[in-house]
Amino acid sequence: MSHVELEAITKSFGAVNVLPPLSLSIDRGEFVVLVGPSGCGKTTTLRILAGLETASSGRVRIDGRDVTDERPGARDISMVFQNYALYPHMSVRQNIGYAMKVHGTPATEIAARVTEAARLLSLDPYLDRKPRNLSGGQRQRVAIGRALVRQPAVFLFDEPLSNLDAKLRVEMRTEIKMLQRRLGTTAVYVTHDQVEAMTMADRVVVMRAGRIEQAAEPITLYERPANRFVANFIGSPAMNFFAARIERGAVRLGAQVLPLPPDEARRIGDRDRVVFGIRPEHMRHSTHEADLTLTPRAIEPLGAHTLLLGEAEGQKITAQVDPRFPAVPDQPATVTLDMTQAHFFDPETEARL
Ligand SMILES: Nc1ncnc2c1ncn2[C@@H]1O[C@H](COP(=O)(O)OP(=O)(O)O)[C@@H](O)[C@H]1O
Numbered sequence: 301m302s303h304v305e306l307e308a309i310t311k312s313f314g315a316v317n318v319l320p321p322l323s324l325s326i327d328r329g330e331f332v333v334l335v336g337p338s339g340c341g342k343t344t345t346l347r348i349l350a351g352l353e354t355a356s357s358g359r360v361r362i363d364g365r366d367v368t369d370e371r372p373g374a375r376d377i378s379m380v381f382q383n384y385a386l387y388p389h390m391s392v393r394q395n396i397g398y399a400m401k402v403h404g405t406p407a408t409e410i411a412a413r414v415t416e417a418a419r420l421l422s423l424d425p426y427l428d429r430k431p432r433n434l435s436g437g438q439r440q441r442v443a444i445g446r447a448l449v450r451q452p453a454v455f456l457f458d459e460p461l462s463n464l465d466a467k468l469r470v471e472m473r474t475e476i477k478m479l480q481r482r483l484g485t486t487a488v489y490v491t492h493d494q495v496e497a498m499t500m501a502d503r504v505v506v507m508r509a510g511r512i513e514q515a516a517e518p519i520t521l522y523e524r525p526a527n528r529f530v531a532n533f534i535g536s537p538a539m540n541f542f543a544a545r546i547e548r549g550a551v552r553l554g555a556q557v558l559p560l561p562p563d564e565a566r567r568i569g570d571r572d573r574v575v576f577g578i579r580p581e582h583m584r585h586s587t588h589e590a591d592l593t594l595t596p597r598a599i600e601p602l603g604a605h606t607l608l609l610g611e612a613e614g615q616k617i618t619a620q621v622d623p624r625f626p627a628v629p630d631q632p633a634t635v636t637l638d639m640t641q642a643h644f645f646d647p648e649t650e651a652r653l
């Protein structure tokens with residue numbers, strides 16, 4: 301039985317329907333990340349799960365119990381927001397223990413749980429400080445501590461790291477993930493950042509305009525994106541897409557011929573119009589190679605590798621090559637595509653072929 305279940309949830313604000321029927325089942329202990337562009341309905345979905353927003357129709361179940369009509373406080377969940385909004389006049393200890401105090405939890409139990417949360421979050425040295433005397437990362441940990449001490453059945457996170465600088469974000473995402481794994485608490489985490497989604501999730505749910513485009517393990521999204529939207533959204537730099545055709549077992553891109561592995565050529569067959577996708581990092585040596593000539597317009601050395609940004613056959617391309625690759629701006633260069641990593645999409649429906 302799934303632990304959290306959204307069943308055919310819809311949500312309209314006035315005449316605007318932001319969630320068409322959306323259904324999602326989450327297993328006990330699973331870390332699910334909802335990711336998608338701004339405005340696609342991630343926060344709305346999470347708030348409906350929390351009970352902070354009422355669904356227009358559909359049911360919400362937690363632990364098999366229908367909580368659709370229950371108050372947020374009765375749902376056994378706790379939520380961490382982007383603007384962690386600590387009480388400025390309270391110490392870290394008081395901030396973390398406040399909700400329990402309001403609920404009338406005995407003082408000895410509050411003290412024990414606050415101590416435990418502070419230990420898990422490495423906040424022990426700061427328990428008597430006020431929020432203004434903490435760094436951004438420490439404040440965010442206090443916000444997580446407040447959610448933690450309630451020992452909820454489900455954690456909800458809404459872009460909790462967006463206010464932190466890039467380095468701290470990377471550290472905190474690892475900490476949150478390790479903490480969730482240690483506690484085994486079911487978690488639903490919202491972000492617009494595909495790297496955060498890929499690195500933290502057991503399962504990533506890619507959303508667009510209130511719809512689930514694909515829900516899968518990170519590696520599946522990367523290797524077998526269900527459609528062009530997911531293919532474009534996951535991976536950085538983004539996948540290259542070309543309008544191409546397939547003829548006699550090879551992708552034809554303008555005058556260039558890129559042979560496919562035989563079994564893939566058989567599977568796809570000849571096609572007049574196809575969207576051919578290839579990731580920048582798959583322009584290296586492989587078991588099934590094809591040479592593509594491109595013209596770099598900008599060259600970005602990143603140390604571990606170099607990005608060539610330019611065009612091939614009048615279409616934009618990004619290639620990720622070895623740092624020693626001899627590229628010169630505006631001079632044609634030949635890169636080697638790994639055609640075992642080619643993706644194909646229908647030009648009309650954009651679905652994976
Ligand atoms: N209270 C509201 N009233 C009207 N429209 C809203 C309200 N809350 C959200 N929306 C709209 O619903 C859509 C989804 O919003 P949201 O769930 O916040 O997206 P996300 O978190 O993915 O950025 C957006 O188009 C947004 O403008």
Ligand SMILES: [Mg+2]
Nearest residue numbers: 339342343344
């Ligand atoms: Mg949001």
